[in-house]
Amino acid sequence: MAFDVFEYAPAPESRAIVQLAPSYGLFIDGEFRESSDGKVFKTVAPASEEVLAEVAQGSAKDVDAAVRAARAAFPKWSALPGAERAKYLFRIARVLQERSRELAVLESLDNGKPIRETRDADLPQVAANFFYFAGWADKLPHAGYGPDPRPLGVAGQVIPWNFPLLMLAWKIAPALATGNTVVLKPAETTPLSALFFADICRQAELPPGVVNIVTGDGPVGAELVAHEGVDKVAFTGSTAVGKSIARTVAGTAKKLTLELGGKGANIVFDDAPIDQAVEGIVSGIYFNGGQVCCAGSRLLVQESVAEEVLDALKRRISTLRVGDPLDKNTDIGAINSAAQLARITELADAGEAEGAERWSPHCELPSSGYWFAPTVFTHVTQAHRIAREEIFGPVLSVLTFRTPDEAVAKANNTPYGLSAGVWTEKGSRILRMAQQLRAGVVWSNTFNKFDPTSPFGGYQESGYGREGGRHGLEAYLDV
Known part of the structure; x- marks a missing residue:
């Protein structure tokens, strides 16, 4: 007996949901600006090799400006009561939910991953991380890290291209909840969702300088890691780069977490x-x-x-x-x-x-x-x-x-x-x-299941430190 084979008709999501600008600048001290030397690079859609936009190529001078902005914003941000910081994180989480369809399309365009993954897995997790860490912001004395845990200062964060928004959330949400300010360097091949997130920060009325985003290639990340004004470094990426970062940070007072490669x-x-x-x-x-x-x-x-x-x-x-x-x-x-x-x-x-x-x-x-x-x-x-x-x-x-x-x-x-x-x-x-x-x-009896309440991290050449859960707070606290 022959069985009919059912073919799927195309079911494309509309690109019109996302309004892309021809070019994007760096996000420093609450404003978008050109790079100091005017250099740009192109980000392309992996599925078609189509140029999506031009993006500012940061420099050492831009990294310095971003770190200085984060340093200037730190005293007021860290002095806010936890409940007040939480309000900003809750607001960011709600805006992420409101714009989730737009961001899912953007992520699929810039990264190449299927829309059903960005829509049904990535974006819900992104918002959930901000909701979860917002809940911790006024409960830090009860997290198990002492009665009066203090933020470290400026966090320099470098994220990969495979989960651009989710890796951003894993790093920025706990940093802000614990009272730190941030300079983020997204991957060169997937910068757009981080720049859209910068717009979300403005929409949520986050104080200028609390989150800064410097786009560019590997040397920009190296400048951020080595900058003397950075108190905490968080990196997700290859083991080879992670080893290089560990060598750079060794002998300094910087706190470091690395989430590197795997062969599960x-x-x-x-x-x-x-x-x-x-x-x-x-x-x-x-x-x-x-x-x-x-x-x-x-x-x-x-x-x-x-x-x-x-x-x-x-x-x-x-x-x-x-x-x-x-x-x-x-x-x-x-x-x-x-x-x-x-x-x-x-x-x-x-x-x-x-x-x-x-x-x-x-x-x-x-x-x-x-x-x-x-x-x-x-x-x-x-x-x-x-x-x-x-x-x-x-x-x-x-x-x-x-x-x-x-x-x-x-x-x-x-x-x-x-x-x-x-x-x-x-x-x-x-x-x-x-x-x-x-x-x-x-x-x-399952695989690849994640939850903001559960810590994630590795051993050996897969790095050290944990992200997510109560354990993810420790990396951003002076304990």
Whole structure:
């Protein structure tokens, strides 16, 4: 008996929701301004390579101006009662909700991720973080960091391109709630949502200088990290850059948190609910096109169910839709940049060259933009580069194990330690595995689930410090 195959009609979100200006300046002391030397760079849409806008390229002089503005605003901002600071954060959270549709479209345009992710995952989490930390602003003496915790001063924050608004929220919300002022450097390839957030700060009537945003390339971030007027550095990004930042900060009085790369293990035991596990595997590696630091990029499956899991996984991957990020039916959008696509391609080719077996479903990729089909590698060993190095793309490496001890040994055989997942019906096994896995977060029978109340961070080369929850306040307090 033949079954009908239902095709999805295109369901694009309108670009008209977002009004883009031809150019954007730096946001310093409550106002937009040109860079000191007048330099600009272009930000493009990864899905089409279309130029979206020109953005000011900051300089050392601009970083200095931003830090000075934050320093000048600090005394009044930190002296406000916590309940008064909370009002501003609540106001920002409400404006984010009011403008969430606009910001979701903007994020998909500038980043390349599907609209259903920005609309249903990113933006709700962004607003939730501001709501959550607003609630802490007048309760800091009860957070467990002493009866009178004090802010550090000026926070220099550098964020990546994979979750531009969410990483901004993770950093700015706790900094403001604890009484610090901020200078933020967004990623060069995704500056627009941070600049729209600057407009939200003005809409919420945040005092000038409390939040400052300096756009530009890597050297701008380096200038911010090294600036003597910065009291706290927070960075999310690659391990290589994180090590460089740690060397810069070493020997100074600056407080530092690093959230770096990962090579998360997603472990499936023979008693796991297979269909549920397959959904978790897909979410773990193909959410945001695998461009996630805590992605479950290594799948460890117990040998007795490996064939069953792989068959079900391939069937499920074959249903994923790759294409226009603004189409509400799209599951996997564009890779963020040409440089990142080249990195993914190089590592995938290395996997084949080293003897792993490569599989991708048939899918027609768009002719323009940066695209990579969802990919699975089997017959992978721990010596393969694809099992050791962070790919940061929609590429899954599959390994097998026989015993729980072997699963732990393989999962921990990595210099990283950010995330892991365990799939089994036995609660005792979940607890035992969670104790033995060297990972900052261990999900049980799920993956990639986040909440503002829960701390997130890593060990080893995945960084140190925690963001989110009560623990996320400590990084911004003198305790």
